[in-house]
Amino acid sequence: MANEQEPLEQIYRDEWGRIVATLIRLLGSFDLAEEAAQEAFAVALDQWPRQGIPANPRAWLISTARHKALDALRRKTRWEDGGNPDAKLAVLAQEPTVAIEEDGVVEDDRLRLIFTCCHPALNADAQVALTLRTLCGLTTEQIAKAFLVPLPAMAQRLVRAKQKIRDAGIPYRTPPRTELAERLQAVLLVVYLVFNEGYNTAGEGRALSDEAIRLGRVLCELLPAEAEVRGLLALMLLHDARREARKSSDGDLILLEDQDRGLWNRKAIGEGLSLAESALRSGPGPYSVQAAIAAVHAQAASAIITDWPQIVALYDVLLRMQPSPVIELNRAAAVAMSEGCEAGLRLLDELEERAELRGYYLLPAARADMLRRLGEWSAAADAYRTALALASQEAEQRFLTRRLAEMEAAVRLEP
Amino acid sequence: MQYLLLIYNAESQWDALSEAEAAKMHKEFGAFTQSIIASGNYKGGNQLHPVSKATTVRVHDGKTIVTDGPFAETKEQLGGYYLIDAADLDEATAIAARIPSAGMGPIEVRPIVPMG
Numbered sequence: 001m002a003n004e005q006e007p008l009e010q011i012y013r014d015e016w017g018r019i020v021a022t023l024i025r026l027l028g029s030f031d032l033a034e035e036a037a038q039e040a041f042a043v044a045l046d047q048w049p050r051q052g053i054p055a056n057p058r059a060w061l062i063s064t065a066r067h068k069a070l071d072a073l074r075r076k077t078r079w080e081d082g083g084n085p086d087a088k089l090a091v092l093a094q095e096p097t098v099a100i101e102e103d104g105v106v107e108d109d110r111l112r113l114i115f116t117c118c119h120p121a122l123n124a125d126a127q128v129a130l131t132l133r134t135l136c137g138l139t140t141e142q143i144a145k146a147f148l149v150p151l152p153a154m155a156q157r158l159v160r161a162k163q164k165i166r167d168a169g170i171p172y173r174t175p176p177r178t179e180l181a182e183r184l185q186a187v188l189l190v191v192y193l194v195f196n197e198g199y200n201t202a203g204e205g206r207a208l209s210d211e212a213i214r215l216g217r218v219l220c221e222l223l224p225a226e227a228e229v230r231g232l233l234a235l236m237l238l239h240d241a242r243r244e245a246r247k248s249s250d251g252d253l254i255l256l257e258d259q260d261r262g263l264w265n266r267k268a269i270g271e272g273l274s275l276a277e278s279a280l281r282s283g284p285g286p287y288s289v290q291a292a293i294a295a296v297h298a299q300a301a302s303a304i305i306t307d308w309p310q311i312v313a314l315y316d317v318l319l320r321m322q323p324s325p326v327i328e329l330n331r332a333a334a335v336a337m338s339e340g341c342e343a344g345l346r347l348l349d350e351l352e353e354r355a356e357l358r359g360y361y362l363l364p365a366a367r368a369d370m371l372r373r374l375g376e377w378s379a380a381a382d383a384y385r386t387a388l389a390l391a392s393q394e395a396e397q398r399f400l401t402r403r404l405a406e407m408e409a410a411v412r413l414e415p
Numbered sequence: 416m417q418y419l420l421l422i423y424n425a426e427s428q429w430d431a432l433s434e435a436e437a438a439k440m441h442k443e444f445g446a447f448t449q450s451i452i453a454s455g456n457y458k459g460g461n462q463l464h465p466v467s468k469a470t471t472v473r474v475h476d477g478k479t480i481v482t483d484g485p486f487a488e489t490k491e492q493l494g495g496y497y498l499i500d501a502a503d504l505d506e507a508t509a510i511a512a513r514i515p516s517a518g519m520g521p522i523e524v525r526p527i528v529p530m531g
Contacts, residue, residue, distance in 0.1 A: 119504075121504055121508075167526055167528075168504050168524075168526045169416040169418075169501075169502075169503040169504045169507070169526055170503065170504045170505075171502070171503035171504065171505050173505075175505075
């Protein structure tokens with residue numbers, strides 16, 4: 001039984017988004033489409049283990065879901081409209097099955113769904129939740145857990161998003177060429193938000209980074225001409241490749257320079273490198289440049305022999321595209337590695353004066369690290385204390401506490 | 416679908432326009448209105464007098480209280496509106512972006528609840 005349910009689970013993961021996307025176009029409703037898809041999968045779960053998996057599971061699921069939706073609509077029209085045939089019902093009954101089974105049509109539907117979920121008229125939280133629910137097939141409960149939001153609040157967020165799509169008339173379509181680049185930015189941001197959420201949180205979060213990489217692959221398939229889509233997938237793969245190396249067995253954070261590079265996932269790095277290269281060749285955008293930075297790290301055998309001047313140069317390119325104090329902070333850390341900690345500290349002073357990063361724990365943490373390298377134990381300890389007061393994640397706090405204890409011990413040993 | 420496009424501006428910005436600039440803006444509004452009439456999107460629209468000419472009515476326990484001006488002190492005021500017919504939100508926002516004063520203040524796009 002278990003080995004018969006496994007392929008069904010795989011089919012669910014691969015096909016849910018496609019099936020829901022097509023059903024939304026046919027039914028004109030997110031809710032109806034989700035319900036119908038859910039019912040179809042329930043029937044499959046019941047029948048397939050006994051009768052075997054049909055030759056074309058996707059066609060079977062869409063056709064079953066269509067019948068379920070027809071039933072639901074008939075019930076609804078009988079009850080609510082006194083038996084008047086509903087327009088949707090007519091469309092649905094007429095839609096030739098063959099048209100909805102063709103790959104091209106299904107893929108177009110999936111693109112429509114992505115762009116609708118990431119429509120700028122929805123707020124970022126709603127975009128993320130809706131994408132994970134409708135496109136990835138995560139349950140509301142799974143999404144709520146991953147984002148540490150109470151279940152009723154997450155359910156409400158999804159309900160509101162779907163109501164806005166319906167009532168405000170957000171269209172179910174892929175934007176025209178002229179708007180595609182701009183709208184794609186919103187889609188990429190949602191995927192990257194999902195990835196980072198997964199990358200930065202323990203446990204449940206794991207699933208989110210996997211989901212984001214899967215979404216990245218889908219987008220690459222659907223929009224092969226867009227370099228930034230490849231850039232983003234490369235960036236995610238190159239970061240994800242370090243997953244096993246960046247936390248110790250007891251969950252402590254391990255910095256890039258201290259990681260056992262033998263634990264890095266070479267397969268993911270290989271794929272990331274070739275994607276990054278191809279993205280950069282077609283005209284670099286911010287994701288491709290960030291992927292290039294990750295690629296320089298991925299190719300270095302150790303932190304010391306990393307090509308730091310190259311990394312500083314890439315941060316310069318990135319800052320021209322996308323000015324941001326956080327990127328400046330990362331650049332300062334690279335400068336410290338390439339030109340020395342004094343140079344890095346001067347850049348941190350400038351950043352601190354501008355006060356844009358007030359409250360951001362990584363600014364004092366970077367200062368502490370540079371002071372530590374210079375052997376300024378006491379000043380480093382002060383900076384670690386400041387960082388510790390601002391850090392919110394447990395793994396970060398443990399790391400900073402450990403470093404602070406080392407500094408305090410070093411101060412005591414000083415003559 | 417029908418949408419109400421609510422045109423918000425800081426009234427002080429309008430007052431600061433020179434006579435020539437105001438005439439130009441007026442002409443542009445005329446041309447814009449003509450263009451959405453021609454495309455079949457136009458259902459109605461009007462410019463409003465400034466809030467200094469507004470009167471607020473409130474009813475408390477069946478008693479009507481009439482006062483001068485609007486209650487909320489906001490930076491931007493409702494200066495006019497268009498009622499349009501559009502296929503979807505994307506068409507409505509594209510039309511909103513073409514309103515001549517859109518560079519001076521936000522346009523709120525509100526879907527109309529269908530009757531019945």
